[in-house]
Amino acid sequence: MNKDTISPKVYASIIATGLMSFCGVLVETAMNVAFPTLMRDFHVSTNVVQWMTSIALLAVSIIVPISAALKSTYKTKSLFLVSNFLFLIGLLIDATALNFWILLFGRVIQGIGTGIALPLMFNIILEQVPKHKIGMMMGFGNMITGIAPALGLTFGGVVLHSLGWRSIFWLLIPIVLISLGLGTWGIQQGSTLRKVTIDKLSFVAIAVFFTSMIFGFSNLGTGSFLTVLLPIIIAILFAWLLIWRSTRIEEPILKLSLFKQKDFSGHVLGFFLIQIFNLGNGFLLPNFIQQVNGNDALIAGLIILPAGIAGAVMSPLGGKLLDIYGARKPILIGTSMMLVETAIFSLFTAQMSNTFIMLIYIIYMAGMGMAIGDVMTDTLSVIDIKESAQGNAILNTTQQFAGAVGTSITSAIVTISQKQYSSLASGTRIGTQHAYILLFILAIIIVATFIRFAGKNQK
Template identity: 55%
Template sequence: MQQKIDRHVIAAVIATGLLSFCGVIVETAMNITFPTLMNDFKVDTGTVQWMTSIYLLLVAIIVPLSAYFKATIKTKTLFLTAISLFIGGIIIDALAGNFVWLLIGRAIQGIGTGISLPLMFNIILEQVPQSKIGMMMGLGNLITGIAPALGPTFGGVVVDQLGWRWVFYLLLPLLLVSLVLGVWGIRQGSSLQAHRFDGASFALIIVFFTALMIGINQMSATAFWSMPVAGSLTIGLIALVILVVRSLRIADPILRLGLLKNKRFSGHLYGFFMMQILSLGLAFLLPNYIQLVNGNSAMLAGLIVLPAGFAGAICAPLAGSWLDHVGPRTPILTGISFSILSLIAFSWFGQSLSNGLILFIYIGYMAGMGAGMGCVMTSALGQLGHGEQTQGNAIMTTLQQFAGALGTNLVSMIVAASQIDTASQMARTTAIGTQHALIVLMILSISIGIVYFISIPKGK
């Protein structure tokens, strides 16, 4: 008999998805506003970057707590806390009279997003019938996947026509829709349990992500072997090692890293992490290329990459439904194959990419990535026992934030290395550096394909 999804569950998934959508779209839209903010608040580039950095840092610190939150706090309480924090942060930013208040608002939004990001997938895993999980994971990825595509265009249009404060104001109606759907639709799917909060591990998570963020942010401005870069990264690495050892030794860790001993789950995790780096790297490289090499505006760059974002978002639920019928192997390997072929094409034409060629190839890449991303999450969590899936979701979402900090910086450093040649024109050195970065991403994509071929089981 065909299993049906309860309408309350659909409303809960849409509500939590919309909240995550708002978090992602603010992050991507605000990048476009940086020049305006620098002028309005009289801050430099290094300072304005903290608009993104403080947000990502708080998200990364809070996400690992998601398994603990789910076990000890009601789902609706978590949702109401997250959306209240996010709306509060949005209002603070919209009314901010100085840059400090702008950062405070972004930090509050980061805490709200950190709580909300894992909520949607936890609800799907717990309350959706097994035969429909792939489709609903795809729907969840569709909702959040449109945001990175819309963000730059949305930010550019709003800043040009209304001013940067309207980036925040215009999200309030969506957040109110999310609030209404969440209050009506979210139901408690499991009983709560008492868990001891592991404060030492949480402190190590804070040290790791803070040191990582400082180290990565300083790479473009300071020598690698300086204290701000190498010193910060070393401190972060030490904190990570202690965190891993501790999680393997205690009975109830914040992140159950012992799950990484499951080779199939670890293989999926490697590919998921690298796929995030590929997508974030391209999201930086292509608009940069359209502006600096092809000489177009930021708004046109946003419009050129927009169709690819929609292609990826649409393919996510279609591939999820495909997974429900045939299992994960075929849709995932098909998706990553499209992405590999697209990166080969990008690398081949790397120094002579017209706007039309970028639009065409990027649609192929994002269609493949959209098909693969949601299916990978579904397949990865399917390698774990039912009681382990919340922890697996926490690990994957945490890793996603780590990739977010790493992806853009990796490709920007490769491009910057070519731009050092001041004897050549900026457009030419940028094109050369972009091609080098695309080749690195292509090699990484091939490694993902190999790992998936080994890790993903055949059949349903």
């Protein structure tokens, strides 16, 4: 794109696709609050009800890797319309579900819709936004989706207490319809189409890898060899099959040969660790506020909300800083703020009042908001522009995998500590401290990674 300005239709298309991703994350977080109610209404256990989140994550994880092939073969607007209609159908199924298994089916449909929509926003930005404004618009796109986790807890708590869990799905329908209207008007084709055949063996390998990995990690801390290690071993075997297959066909689903580029591999590693860090952090604090400080989910959501707003505000600012100064400074500042948060929480876990949590978490989310969009932009800058769709698919796939790993590892650490103490509050406090020590070590590795790799292809 040669123009220096961003057209209203491009803005509309970015907002439309961003709202789809926003709704996907919002419903996931909001439904976490409703787990106890769903267990009572449908007479299911904790291990069963958690599949409300896991099965949607699984659907997204399987669909996202084929996004580059879908983008090459089908028009962007067609993909958007399919994802939008699937998400709407999933919402309607869940809002009217008569039993838990229908509810799970609706979540699968929503996950497929989210998986198609998730890469579209970043592909549109990379193709249709002037190069010197890509950083700002990546930040703007991350702002739309970044506030969803913080809003989800508050939204879920308020709706659950006043209207009931079915209203979580009903109230999202107008947002999806607004997205549909904006996308129908604004989305334009930014690249030439060419048919790409999706390799069936690779797709099966991806599906088995994510199914096994998510099943195994979801049982960390509570499962046995058969429910934890065996699925992870199976996942590793199918990951090897995917790598083997990808090196022997002309059009792999994921172009893993990109990892031969050291700068790209370093960026993806840093991005992967940030996502583990983020999802782990997002599990620990609401859990701590409820189980240690004795508050309900609504209060937990309200305490975390200011940090979500800070992260959303900092996302476009971080992108603007990238456009002006390059990626290195905002990435290192943002990741350093993440490091500060974990250092404080790991040292002062016993003194974590709600006010203390709110203030320190604002520091973290501001840093996260500043860094994450710039990390994605900087990662894609080190590969050829023709490979941006493949790079985007790898980043989004990495994000889904990290989501399963981050929440599972931190929840397992807390669960193990809870079993060692007679008091749930004491076990949760000690477990949270141990988890934050792990995240602190992770944050050191993240900062060191980006000291090495950030900003190499930026001014």
